[in-house]
Amino acid sequence: MAGSIKDQVAIVGVGCTKFGDNFDQSFEDLLVEAGFAAFADARIEPERVEAAWLGTFSPYAGNGKASVSLADALRMYGKPITRVENYCATGTDAFRNAAMAVASGMYDVALVAGVEKLKDRPMRGLGWENGHPYQHDGLTAPGVFAMAANRYFHCLGQGFGAGREALAKVSVKNHHNGAMNPKAHFQMEVSEAQVLEAPIVAWPFGLFDCCPTTDGAAAAVICRADMARQFREDYVLVKGVGLAVTSGRPWYDSANEYLGFAATRAASEQAYRMAGVRNPLAEIDLAEVHDCFTWTEIANYEDLGFCGKGEGVHFIGEGRSALTGDLPVNPSGGLKSFGHPIGASGVRMIYEVVTQLRGQAGARQVRDAELGLVHNLGGPGSVACVVVLGRQ
């Protein structure tokens, strides 16, 4: 793969709603708030945006289907708009597609928006929409990752439910970071004991091992790198992008060891190669990774090359991913604190990395942040998207 978009695309504006139970906001309200915040941040007239990508996963009650959801919300008519859906990597993949379009020279300025309105729905957790009517009956999102976590800890030589203490440390860390973030769904510290004593959702995950269901939206205005200074001095450059897809039915793959996610390994390899990252642990200053469940974050450490296979438990245990560690992971508070409005998450994580690289993250600011990583993992660990962002 010879192509590269390194340093060709700049992020000049970002916007993000408060994430949470936004009962008084509609799908369009969320999109308007995030979109116009990004326009204001870029000091740009909405009319200057030439094309838009909408990342949204699950249409509901007339919203989120196709590109018209964005067109009607922002009154952006007559322009090319594309809706992207790629499981939980929806937001980052929307960004990736927009960045490639700008890098191609097709558009000078584009908008990326991610949004999801989950709390209008009368259900627990995230439904398995349009899946096979009975073949996968009984499978839930936490269940998918729990089956992997149980195998992982089994192979580490620990019995069923062991490893819960390592998982709890991820939850404690991310809640600690989220407590400093005014946009997070949950802004509260939790103790390890609280996490361990919480009701079980799907063994080995308790309530605090799972990200909540949440409403939210985030947006970014991107442009050709050579025109970024028209908008702001402290723009952020796209250094590398990667997307990799593996089986959406990994449970039928008898070669699947269930010890991590090949999609993340492949997507990060692509992004690292483009960005010129050789030693992620040494070179990356902060990472927003997909912590849909606490164990996923531990698997991510390994798959993203922050540590070796089977060492993720030590990586969290030794505090290396803490805000004060050598590679702070999820300084925003992660999906754990923010919740996971699917399409919004990836763009929200880009919002956090941009904020950190600009040095505007306040109490949770990572010192001397130059290079940041965003990672989404979708479906049953099947779709991974990695974006590396850097200060110019």
Next chain:
Amino acid sequence: MIGIAGYSVYVPRRRMRRELVATAWGAPAMPGCKAVVNFDEDSLTMAQSAVWPLLQSGGADALSFASTTAPYWQRSAASLIAAACDLPAQTATADFGASLRAATTALRASLDAVAAGSVRTALVTAADCRDGEPESAEEMLFGDAAAAVCVGSEGLTAELVASVSRCDDFPDEWRRDADTHVHSFASKYSLTRGYIENTVAVGRALFEKAGVQPQQIARAALASRDGRAHIAAAKALGIPAASVEDVRAGDIGITGAPMPLYLLAQALDRANAGDLILAIAYGDGADGLLFRSLGGGARLRTDRHAMEYPTYQIYRKLRGYGRTSGGGTEISNVLLRREEAQNVRLHGSLCPQCGLLQFPVAKVCRGCHRHGGLMERPLARRGRLFTFTKDFLYNAPVEPTVMAVVDLEGGGRFLCQMTDADPAAVEIGMEVELVLRRMREGAGDHYYYWKCRPV
């Protein structure tokens, strides 16, 4: 020579102690417990589980299903069972119902078909999960079970000596088309005029036809209405009390249509070569069959996994679950038909290049990515647990739902729910078998799919 070539029984793992039923209603307790279906079982799934072991030693040309509690008024459970047993399309299937002697009627028809030479081997599988009205004697008595026999002319364990039937429209127990519970006239008159009179009449006719004396009967499989009346019938017939099979009212219950088949299997299992075995079923008349054991019967498997319901409330809730949880997805018959091979017959694909056996049926190999030439193959229905979780989020009638990834014997990896298991005893590496179960109810249909359970 025609007769029985094989037999098998299936008893669901759940047990309900009658004392708990009695306590719930403030009624006097009956002794023992009854076997009852799990929330995902019905007469169809039990009958499939009963008949499947009989297909491990060969195929069959015909399959009959007998039940008074078939899950469909219109749709052949026998045909669905045949598909789940991976029998070919030319299998002659038939559904028998309405009467408590449906199983023996199916058995007589199958023996006649083999005798006539129209089929070589015929399977009969019978099951019932009858629901007694809450607070009734039937609620205490009725149990759920299934039994199956293979009828043929080779490799027999018992030969047919004679069979007779009689009909008698005597209203002592019935269920109308719209009823969910059995109605009955429980009286001494009902017992003597209905059960005893018909059982004795058919028994005597059979002895006369076969030219045998009642004292010669070594084992008598007499289906019972209440766990007691069969003893009186045996006495009236002159059969030695020691020859009368225990009807299992104490630990399984009065099971309905499968009862005579279950007792016949039990009798065959205990018989010595040369023993005369009598089987009589009562219901709107009676069927009588006389067999001579040829020895060599397979020992019935004993399932050691019985699980007691802790309370009557849980039992009641789960009993009604499958019938009240409608409103799910509707599936087109286009998809159902196209996926029958994988979802009902449990077929996968075998790659001719790398040898990988995989589920579901595929056109491109999951392992080596070869396109074309993949061969459809049945998957083994046994395997080991690769990983699992206990899920409390999934909306199920009992929590947690155990979701399992299973490595099947001989290849193929499968994802399914686990059933009939104590969640605390589930561990990676444990041996499991795949069983047909009723899934979450669809919009206008029942959906059957596979679950695993500890062996």
